[in-house]
Amino acid sequence: MDKSVNLKNIFTNALGVPADAGPVKRLMHVLGALACSAITVFILYTTAFGQLPGPAQYAVVLTLGMTAIYCFYPGPLQQVNAGLDSLLSVLLIVLTVASGLYYLDQYQEIASLREGIPTPWDLTCYAVGVFCVLEAARRVEGWILIGVVAAAFIYMTHGEYMPGLLQHRPFWISEVLEYSYSYQGIFGIALGAVVDVVFVFVILGVALRVSGAGDFFNFMAMRLTRGRKSGPAQCAIIASAMFGSINGSAPANVSATGVLTIPMMRRAGYRMEFAGGVEASASCVGQIMPPIMGVGAFIMSEITGIPYSKIMLAALVPAFLFIISLMIAVALQAEKHGIESQDEETDTAMTPARRAQAVTLVAGFATLIALLFLGFSPTFCGLAATGVVLAVAQLFADTRLDLGKAVTFIVDGGRDGIAVMIACAAIGIVIASFTSTGLGIKLNQMIVAVGGDSLLVALILAATCSIILGMGLPTAASYLMVVFVAGPAIMNLGVETLQTHLFVFYYAVLSAITPPVALAVFAAAAIAKVSPLKLAARALRLSLVAFVLPIVWVYHPEINLQDLNAETWLPTTAYILALLLAVIAATAGQIGYFKVRLGYIERALMLAGAAAIVAHETPVILTGVVAVTALLGFAWLRGARAAS
Structure with missing residues (x-):
């Protein structure tokens, strides 16, 4: 009897069934968990032994994912009549x-x-399918995404009434x-x-989390920053950046790590809006x-054909400069x-449990990168890394997956990916409106026309477009949508494909901290209990370097580390060091401190x-290097004299 009760508790906890759930709600959660488990098994199996034809592969995952969404996410009638809402969800599952x-x-x-020439049954299927996708997207992502899709629908059906270049022939509803x-x-x-690439890496992230290997990120961050004045804030930056790398969503990452890092920074003495801004930026x-x-890199590789290794190398220096700017900012603020x-009263000893976590984590990442x-x-690399993480985790008692953890892994492998899945399915409708009406080409022409021969103006317009269209959307979805709008316009001005896609991707990411939507900012503000507007202003200042970097690599593609040779490595290294100097100066300028308080001039x-x-x-660059070196040196000397 005790054993059966224990098994029941294991499965109840692993499936995420609320303790106070009634029989209908419990059944819905079990059905949703089964659908998520089916996604995990289906993705792993087809990745290992061969995928179905594209439409079939995508339809299976989408159907299972939407079934899970209708089971887990309440509908519009939840506050009115929970039973009726469950009935509506069941009906939508049947239609899906x-x-x-x-x-x-x-x-x-x-x-x-x-x-x-669709048949009536085809059209019925299309109408029902589109409706179910939109309702699932609304439940997960809210009305912002639905508003974007609705605008695409309206443009397709009423584009004949649009002025000038935006006009197109009328489209029938069919x-x-x-x-x-x-x-x-x-x-x-x-x-x-999402189906071909993202889900495998979502499953890898779940394997790291369930085994406990992912916890080593937090431990490593605390150990690296222990004893410094800015230690808690730098710990938050490192931990949030590491978790965010496998999380795939800035707002979700803020919600997951911010509950620990923001109070930790506050206890150290940082103001709450600053702590929240650091967390959102990190x-x-x-x-x-x-x-x-x-x-993001894997999606980029999938749609451009550029090898992942080149994309990772291209992103290395910009990511380093961004994170260094945040580390310097919190140090100067302190x-x-x-x-x-x-020091937080946290044990940073390397215990056997942490050694097991470290070995599991390193084994997984080494396999992936190699x-x-x-x-x-x-896709294969993600699958292999997942297998290695699970296999190595079983070698240690502290990371070994018992029955409950194994069930959690199978369920969460599918559950953690359904949000980005449904967002990208809905964004597919927007992309269809771009291609079928020629809107993407027209917007490109408008960007080029307004920018004229000025690459900088065109880049600013494209960046603005990327941020605005990316607001309120998951990073993957916003990148995929925006790259069809702004990407060709940038490439038409002579920018390479890799630099163009990274440009769009960066600004899609930064839309998470750009008002008025700024989902990462709102998530941080809710934890910090401060004004979202104040926190957004702080996050924007802290991320100043990140907003400039994409424009830098368009003019200086050498910082993307492509085609390095004996002749180019020295000037490339010199310019990266100059950029590091610029990062220090820009950060000191926006904080207002460098060994001594700085005046406005x-x-x-x-x-x-x-x-x-x-x-x-080059002459302007050299002038900037000399000026910044002199300014920082003068401030340093003033600070040294004041300290003595």
């Missing part, structure tokens, strides 16, 4: 499965015989539905990137930090406000000197 099965059965005939529920829309490149770092980059070293550089596909001069270093002309 019906449309998914119909598409699985008919997609080959539709593609070969009925494209452009055409809109067909475009939306096809390989051009929902089952297109956005969902394909969570963005994880999205652009190799090797995983919040799975000195400016007289924050003393106050296979990637050997030229294997990202000194701060302005430091920012101007940093701006000169990122210029395109």
Whole structure:
């Protein structure tokens, strides 16, 4: 009896069933957990032994994922009548499965015989499928994403009334539905990137978390920063960046790590809006930090054909400069406000449990990186790394997966990926509107026309477009949508494909801390209990370097470390060191401190000197280096005299 009760508790906890849930809610959670488990098993099996044809592969995962969403996420009637809301969710599950099965059965005939001439049953399937996708997306991501998709629908159906270049021929509702529920829309490149690449790395992240290996990130961050005045803040930066790299969502990362790091910074003496700004900014770092980059690098590799190793190398220096700017900022802030070293009462001894975590973590990442550089596909590398993590974890008692952890791994492997899955499925409709109406080409023409021959103006317009269109969306979804709008316009001005995609991706990431939406900021503000506007202002200042870096590598692609040779490595290294100097000056300028408090004129001069270093002309760069060196040296001497 005790054994059966224990097993029941294990499965109840692993499946995430609320303790106070009624029988219907329990059944829904079990069904959702089974759907998530099926996703995990299906992804691992098809990755190892061969995928189904694209539309079939995507339809299976989408159907299972939407079933899980309707089981886990409450509907619009939850506050009115919970029982009726559950009934609505069951109805939507039936419709989702019906449309998914119909598409699985008919997609080959539709593609070969009925494209452009759908039958009434086809249109019924399309309409039901689109509706179910949008309702699932609304439950997970809210109304912002639905508003974007609605705008795409309106443009497709009423574009004939738009002025000038934006005008296009009228589309029938049947055409809109067909475009939306096809390989051009929902089952297109956005969902394909998630199913083919992202899910494997989500499963890898779950393996690290469930085994406890992921906890070593936090321990390592505390150990590296222990004893410093800015130790708690630097610990928060390192931990958030590491977790964010495998998390894939800045707002989710803030919610997960901010509950620990923000109070820790507050206890050290930092103001709450500063602590929240640090956490929000650091969570963005994880999205652009190799090797995983919040799975962004793998999506980029999938849609561009550029080897992952080149993308990771290209992102290395910018990510380093961003994280260094944050580390310097919190150190200067600590000195400016007289924050003393106050070690948290945390054990940083290397215990057997932590050794087990370290070995498991290193084994997984070493496998991943080694296979990637050997030229294997990202999907295979993610699968192999997951297998290594699980195998090595079983060698140690402290990381070994018992029955409960094994069930959690299988369930969460699917559950952790359904949010980005449904967002990208919905974004597929937006992409369909770009391609079917020619909107992407028209927006590119507008950016080029407004920018004229000025690459800088065009880049600023493209960056603005990336930030605005990315607001409120998951990083992967916003990147995939924006790259179709702004990407070609940048490439038309002579920028290489790799630099263009990184440019768009960076600004899609930074939209998480850019008002008015700024989801990472709102998540941090809720924890810090401060004004989101004040926190956003602080996060923007802290991330000043990140907002400039994409423009820098367009003019100085050498910092992306491509095609290095005996002739280029020395000037490349010299310029990276100059950029590091610019980062120090820019950070000191925005904090207002460098060994001594800086006046407004000194701060302005430091920012101007940093701006000169990122210029395109060598004489201007050299002038900036000399000016910044002199300003920092003078401030250092003043500080040394004041200290003595």
